[in-house]
Amino acid sequence: MKNHLLRHLQVLFYSLGELARAPLTAFMTIAVIGITLALPAALYALLGNLQRVGGGWDEGAQISLFLKLNTPETTARALAGQIRAMPGVASVRYISPTSALKEFKRLSGFGDTLNLLDSNPLPAVLLVRPAKHAAGASAAQRLAQTLGKLPGVALAQFDLEWVRRLDAILRLAQRGVLILALLLGIAVLLVVGNTIRLAILSRRSEIEVIKLIGGTDAFIRRPFLYAGLFQGLFGGLLAWILVAGSLALLAGPVRNLAGLYGSRFELASLGLQAGTILLLGGATLGWLGSRLAVGRHLRAIEPG
Template structure:
């Protein structure tokens, strides 16, 4: 009896502090609000859906690789042409910065007139630099470079005029500004001729702008082709998972729930296509950089092919992901609406 009474008293003794442990996760669950639980469940389902979509692509590597290659080539072509145009525009901008106006004076203009015009032109705000080439310097340079030194000895006087080389400021280095400056210089006394070497540069810039618009038009067309390719691929995936979609809708799955795996599939297709486009661009630039540098050195040019910057790479990947998502969304919007349990039951009836 005493032993039993001792056992009962021991069993009624409260446990010591610090030894009682709550069930795992019970305290954390109590501390979370319903909104946090809902958000956590939502994000967890997104992670699971994205992982499952990626695993489905890896299970069919040949078909996925073919889709990625088509997207990569379609994206790399316009981006490569835009990079080429950017390099050409950079070179033409360098040529534009060194463009000059040549001012030939009258034969009877003396040294005082030359000095006066040099000071007058150097004080103008639309001219940044004035270089003087006297008649004697021009004749000496022509004698050294032409190979006609013996013939020049028979001349009674120097036929070359005094020359001023003018460098216009950057704000007027365009068609309208240059034409206005040339018209003003032609009205100056003792000026025989004004020569500007910007005509060919303006034609080059016009051709470059035209090519740029053509490249953007090509980019839009190829972007539409990428959307169609992704849409057709997602349509086939929807048809293959038709029964799964029907079951999900029968048990109350929402359109967003059913649509989510296919949207992630389009995102993975877009990301893979962007990565392949980046790899193709880098390989092409590496393959062409040597011959381009050799050709530029023969013409003493600073032209070089520039690759994608970090911002450009990010923009390429973002654009490819958006195109993949857009193609998937259009396909899902069109074909999932046709898969409804009521319509299928009516069709079987």
């Protein structure tokens, strides 16, 4: 057992040495794998960030309660107090018809036209902000339904359809990234497979000799499997560095842009978990690609 482990370690370091002995070839392969893996990883990171953007808006969701026309201010304020005491409500703000009209005049640009009206056509509005735990789209929707049934309320409007649509689009994009990752994973398999195929062919005579003196297929396979594993692992590491570097370059401009929208949004980098998956995925793909190539080509090399 100890011997077995020792032999694996020997082959492991031998394979690392082989990579170091042909640094340019090794680097080219690793670069191709790295760039191939970086693409889906970068898209994944960007999607995660977009989801956080959507999530941020979601949290700021408000429910607008339009009260029946001509509701006296005292009734409205009493209703506001009643709602404030309900579970799932963080705050309630009362907007009188007068201030609503003032705001409308300011924002709509119809100021002069509105002066022609002899009475205020706007209802009083209560702005309800759901508590954090009830801020999800569906929970807020339920809250809006409950509030809509209160006496004195004409209409409860919770307009987060666009958040849901964004959510659906992101889900679609996620599926797309998954498909892309699968295809590019296959590309990595082929790249590693081809590199290993060339390595096998260039060491043909050595493999023949080892077969002649009683080397098993497993023994001959081992260094190639380790080589594939390392290429994949280093490819994954390069992909991580590429994605993290790109996101770091984008972080400044994104902060700038978010600032212009009055947001403190910060671009999140690839997390430790995603990075680990990238490394493990790269190593697995490298090993698998090597395994496929070795299985196909070793049998063809027989001493003769």
